[in-house]
Every structure is written in C-alpha cells, then in structure tokens.
Amino acid sequence: MTFIAPSIxxxxxxxxxxxxxxxxxxxxxxxxxxxxxxxxxxxxxxGIPVCQxxxxxxxxxxxxxxMIVEPDRYLEDFRKAGAEILTVHYEAxxxxxxxxxxxxxxxxxxxxxxxxxTPVELLSEVLGDLSLVLIMSVNPGFGGQTFIENxxxxxxxxxxxxxxxxxxxxxxxxxxxxxxxxxQLAKAGADVLVAGSFVFNSExxxxxxxxxxxSTEI
Ligand code: DX5
Ligand code: ZN
Numbered sequence: 001m002t003f004i005a006p007s008i009x010x011x012x013x014x015x016x017x018x019x020x021x022x023x024x025x026x027x028x029x030x031x032x033x034x035x036x037x038x039x040x041x042x043x044x045x046x047g048i049p050v051c052q053x054x055x056x057x058x059x060x061x062x063x064x065x066x067m068i069v070e071p072d073r074y075l076e077d078f079r080k081a082g083a084e085i086l087t088v089h090y091e092a093x094x095x096x097x098x099x100x101x102x103x104x105x106x107x108x109x110x111x112x113x114x115x116x117x118t119p120v121e122l123l124s125e126v127l128g129d130l131s132l133v134l135i136m137s138v139n140p141g142f143g144g145q146t147f148i149e150n151x152x153x154x155x156x157x158x159x160x161x162x163x164x165x166x167x168x169x170x171x172x173x174x175x176x177x178x179x180x181x182x183x184q185l186a187k188a189g190a191d192v193l194v195a196g197s198f199v200f201n202s203e204x205x206x207x208x209x210x211x212x213x214x215s216t217e218i
Contacts, residue, residue, distance in 0.1 A: 010196035032174070040089065061085065065111075075088075086108040112133055114136060134173075155171060
C-alpha cells in the first residue's frame with residue numbers, strides 16, 4: 001500500500017484549519033510540512049509557529065521536510081511543534097550521521113532528502129539508520145513544478161539497495177506527483193507520494209487523494 005502525503009505548502013494559509021481537517025477526513029497517511037528558509041532554497045514558506053498550528057488540528061502524523069541550512073539548530077523546536085518524521089537534506093548536513101542520531105534522540109523518525117542531482121548511492125552508509133529517504137523529483141523550493149523523469153531510475157536503484165542490504169525505510173517522492181506518474185512510482189518502489197498543487201488545486205481534494213491512493217494499488 002502506498003502512502004499519500006498532501007503538502008500544506010499548497011493549502012490556503014488563511015484557512016489552514018479547514019484544509020488540515022480535509023486531510024484528516026481523507027485517505028491520506030501523512031501531512032507533509034515544507035519548511036523553506038530562503039537560503040538553502042530560493043523561497044521562504046513558513047516556520048515553527050505554523051507547524052505548531054498544524055499540530056493542533058492534525059490527526060495524521062506530521063511529516064516535516066526541512067529545506068533549511070544548519071537544520072540541527074531547529075530539530076528540537078520542530079519536534080516540539082509536532083514533527084513525527086523529521087527529514088533533513090543531505091546537501092545541508094556536513095555531519096549527517098550526527099544529525100540523524102540527534103533526530104532519533106528527540107524521539108522522531110529520521111529522514112534524509114536528496115536533490116535531483118544527488119545520487120542515491122551517497123546514502124549507502126546511513127540507510128540502516130533511516131526511517132525514510134525522500135527523493136526530490138523537482139528542484140526544491142516551489143510547488144507546482146514539472147516532475148523530473150530520471151526519478152524513476154533513482155527510485156528503482158534505491159529500492160534495489162534496500163532489498164540488497166535488508167534494511168527497512170520508506171522511499172518518499174516529492175514534487176510534481178500527479179495521477180499520471182503515481183502508479184509508475186509505486187511500481188518502481190516508492191512507498192510515500194507527496195502531492196501539493198495536484199491535491200489543493202483540484203476541484204475535489206478529498207477525491208483527488210482517494211484517486212491517487214487507488215492509482216497506486218497494483
Ligand atoms: C518542493 C516541496 C514539495 C512541494 C510539492 O520544494 O518540497 O513538497 O510542496 O508540491 P507539488 O506537489 O505541487 O510539486
Ligand atoms: Zn516537501
């Protein structure tokens with residue numbers, strides 16, 4: 001079964017409670033929370049207070065994706081703000097192993113995200129410590145971008161590495177996910193699909209989440 005993680009980056013921030021309640025009622029599995037600092041990525045989204053506000057209404061785990069430099073400085077704050085999964089970027093962590101251990105100490109599930117140019121092989125030494133690997137299928141920073149086709153190969157390679165090493169973590173895909181690529185991603189080995197604009201720009205987000213889920217049932 002493939003998990004669906006709607007990203008509240010595409011929600012109506014003036015109606016965040018309403019949009020989170022929609023996700024609560026839907027077939028979604030996680031609520032994806034995109035944190036952008038304007039330094040690691042060329043855009044600023046929102047920070048800790050908005051994550052706290054989401055936590056107050058969320059009935060599904062908060063899957064927090066930190067697109068920020070020096071994430072270690074804020075791990076505890078985001079954990080306190082409700083993050084159950086804390087994902088940092090490989091490209092932002094010179095001491096990635098230490099950062100992962102810190103996330104575990106805080107009682108969250110550690111995830112590592114990789115940009116489109118970063119090979120999955122660079123994670124080989126930490127895979128056993130991870131709950132989730134996030135493969136970016138667009139360059140991080142904005143919703144509504146076009147899916148990068150090379151992602152299928154990366155998913156398949158990571159899925160093979162997982163099988164070979166007998167470790168267990170979820171493979172999450174983030175960026176440009178729509179109905180037309182969801183099933184192929186699931187077949188390649190993806191376990192979690194993030195969808196922002198495709199869900200929130202649709203006429204019936206509840207149905208769109210259900211459709212995404214159905215399309216991945218192989
Ligand atoms: C991009 C973010 C994504 C984004 C996905 O930097 O990490 O989570 O919200 O948005 P869509 O689904 O619109 O590509
Ligand atoms: Zn994201």
